[in-house]
Amino acid sequence: MLEEEYQPRRELPPHLRKLPQPETPFAYRMRDAVPADLPAVREIYNYYVANSTVTFDEDAMTLKEWKAKYAFLQKLGMPFIVAEAPSGQLLGYALVAPWKPKRAYRFTVENSIYLGPAAAGKGLGRALLGELIDRSKEAGLKEMIAVIADQGAEASIALHEKFGFVETGRMGRVGYKFDRWLGTIMLQRSLK
Template sequence: MLEEEYQERRVLPPHLRKPATPEAPFEYTLRDARAADLPAVREIYNYYVANSTVTFDEDAMTLKEWKAKFAYLSKLGMPFLVAESPSGQLLGYALVSPWKQKRAYRFTVENSIYLGPAASGKGLGRALLAELIERSKAAGLKEMIAVIADQGAEASIGLHEKFGFEEIGRMGRVGFKFERWLGTVLLQKSLK
């Protein structure tokens, strides 16, 4: 039997194939984060702490730490958003935090976007970043910085570039995680 004949025989004829089940649309709502969201936010973030180099944190964040961060960002009026499925599952989050602690930096923020593993690759990161930029503008912020790992985060760099972020620098070998050296790519967008 020829190879091409064998390949044709491996495919069921159309009348014997199961009809394709249409995939349910990926639906979500973006809203302000609430204290009740913090356990799910912690789980999403800690997944990346344990399994990737997109964060340089090596220790899982506790709920107490997330509560303190949430209170601090709320006090400053910084946007902190979550994406929620119709069933109430938290799919991802986005926030901005002060770039530096000195008062002169008060209009410059660093963004963070993290998606649950099942929510990646579906356009949710793009939706969260768009909303985060708009809410940051509305809060009177002027500059947004993204600090992205230089290995394993190409999709994040591409996403930011699509929103007009420009690379402003790189730092090599500034982090050490999973027994290897890592650097960062810095990108910036004016929110005028």
């Protein structure tokens, strides 16, 4: 071995070294969704429509469709919340919608949580789901259902299980997207 291989590595003088930059904390606030949020909600959702199998929608939702959905959920008193960065950027959203249209199902809802790319992997999904559960209880809802794709949504399944959701069923090959068959996993949690 050569002698130079054993010599310590030289360092830059202190005045030439880069100072470590403090990490900017991931900050957000949660609030009720308002109509002005709907264009950003649409963009977040449509990203998943075009790029993933976590939603079985194949066509992007229009702003008109989001406005109708928002009005319907408001009329029913269903929670629809957003997470907003200090800059005003919408980071994600969570909502519940009626599980089925028949009156007997009126206390059972299905949840939806979607995060923008800047918010993935930072604990925001957990925060949104916790807040959604609390607000759903306050609204008098009794059961919450999550219908999750059986491929590509492992993080969503794990998140729901951490909140006490239990698997109640599976359906195979009920959706066809991106030239492949997909199934669903149903999880349920009591809000009592």
